[in-house]
Amino acid sequence: GAVVSQHPSWVICKSGTSVKIECRSLDFQATTMFWYRQFPKQSLMLMATSNEGSKATYEQGVEKDKFLINHASLTLSTLTVTSAHPEDSSFYICRTTGENPEAFFGQGTRLTVV
């Protein structure tokens, strides 16, 4: 199946700084990448959908100026959490879609803002 590589797997940053999370599709071209956030014991919540070469579509309640998504190529999508605050601490996961259409997820990034 398809492989999505997500980095970093964990990051600790100071409040007010920005953090970039990368998702690379290793053996296929990911036209669309979905970004999720997951709090402990909660379901995956879709934040935004990015399509290669166009602006991302954000879900209701997600600040587009705070969570910057770039999908400049068919193999790389990035999520930048700008001016991070402790309440942004969460598990962030990207995913794309295979042909069946099962979802292929990155390994996830545990963000802790201190």
Add this chain to the structure above:
Amino acid sequence: SQKIEQNSEALNIQEGKTATLTCNYTNYSPAYLQWYRQDPGRGPVFLLLIRENEKEKRKERLKVTFDTTLKQSLFHITASQPADSATYLCALAPSEDDKIIFGKGTRLHILP
């Protein structure tokens, strides 16, 4: 409102027994339903997909059923093993735009 519910937050099953997890949904008419496994600190991994015109799907020790009348899917693990301990997520796509909706998951513990 539209909901997808996995009505057991946690489930303990003795090793060797069959584990059965339930997923119910309301106000959706999905073309298919999926099950994923998620280990702590990791992204979900796809297990099985079942389409609306399929009653049952099997893969090794896994079996999924899909009842569109009851709006329910059951996920079975037979001959369960401690290595099957994980959180299992039910997911469906309510429309053609590929925005998959996930349940909260059921944490399954297989007791040796």
